[in-house]
Amino acid sequence: DAGVIQSPRHEVTEMGQEVTLRCKPISGHNSLFWYRQTMMRGLELLIYFNNNVPIDDSGMPEDRFSAKMPNASFSTLKIQPSEPRDSAVYFCASSTLAGHRDTQYFGPGTRLTVL
Amino acid sequence: SQKIEQNSEALNIQEGKTATLTCNYTNYSPAYLQWYRQDPGRGPVFLLLIRENEKEKRKERLKVTFDTTLKQSLFHITASQPADSATYLCALDPGYSSASKIIFGSGTRLSIRP
Numbered sequence: 001d002a003g004v005i006q007s008p009r010h011e012v013t014e015m016g017q018e019v020t021l022r023c024k025p026i027s028g029h030n031s032l033f034w035y036r037q038t039m040m041r042g043l044e045l046l047i048y049f050n051n052n053v054p055i056d057d058s059g060m061p062e063d064r065f066s067a068k069m070p071n072a073s074f075s076t077l078k079i080q081p082s083e084p085r086d087s088a089v090y091f092c093a094s095s096t097l098a099g100h101r102d103t104q105y106f107g108p109g110t111r112l113t114v115l
Numbered sequence: 116s117q118k119i120e121q122n123s124e125a126l127n128i129q130e131g132k133t134a135t136l137t138c139n140y141t142n143y144s145p146a147y148l149q150w151y152r153q154d155p156g157r158g159p160v161f162l163l164l165i166r167e168n169e170k171e172k173r174k175e176r177l178k179v180t181f182d183t184t185l186k187q188s189l190f191h192i193t194a195s196q197p198a199d200s201a202t203y204l205c206a207l208d209p210g211y212s213s214a215s216k217i218i219f220g221s222g223t224r225l226s227i228r229p
Contacts, residue, residue: 004158042221043159043204056216091158106158 004107018080025094119220138205144183145207
């Protein structure tokens with residue numbers, strides 16, 4: 001199994017630009033999570049999906065952030081417009097059970113730098 | 116709101132000794148508590164999960180304890196090896212019945228010197 005796949009691995013963009021991060025969960029997993037990690041705030045859950053349906057997006061910082069899961073094998077996290085304070089590592093994770101009780105498998109992350 | 120505290124300072128341990136990492140929380144006891152390992156430039160990797168009605172869980176050289184009275188979990192690595200050097204995160208999961216979501220500690224960086 002290839003594990004959770006994220007792209008791009010690194011993204012450098014200028015303030016105001018749109019950024020789209022992509023995630024392919026492990027086949028057969030029906031829960032998908034988006035996290036953001038910074039030195040100051042640690043690892044924060046932004047949003048999670050069960051069976052492609054967003055369940056809890058209370059962690060999404062602002063309306064500039066949006067996430068979609070059009071099918072079981074693909075999800076995107078979009079930031080529009082991006083700001084320097086969005087610079088962080090964004091992780092996608094997937095699991096087999098609804099919610100958090102099962103092991104979450106994390107992707108390698110996307111390091112985003114907004115200049 | 117729930118807060119998690121992990122050793123903010125890096126932990127340096129001599130190879131072969133037991134490393135003990137602490138995870139303290141301030142509010143309600145979570146239904147589940149998880150420990151993850153994170154290496155530089157990589158995503159966290161799940162290690163162990165312990166339920167609120169369990170006192171201790173073991174896996175090979177790893178041991179986790181959960182004390183809901185002290186609101187604390189301890190993570191032990193026995194016979195530590197340099198390959199155990201990494202950042203270790205604890206995560207609190209309130210469980211299915213709660214509207215609260217999983218939250219992670221900021222992690223403790225562990226270094227095992229030969």
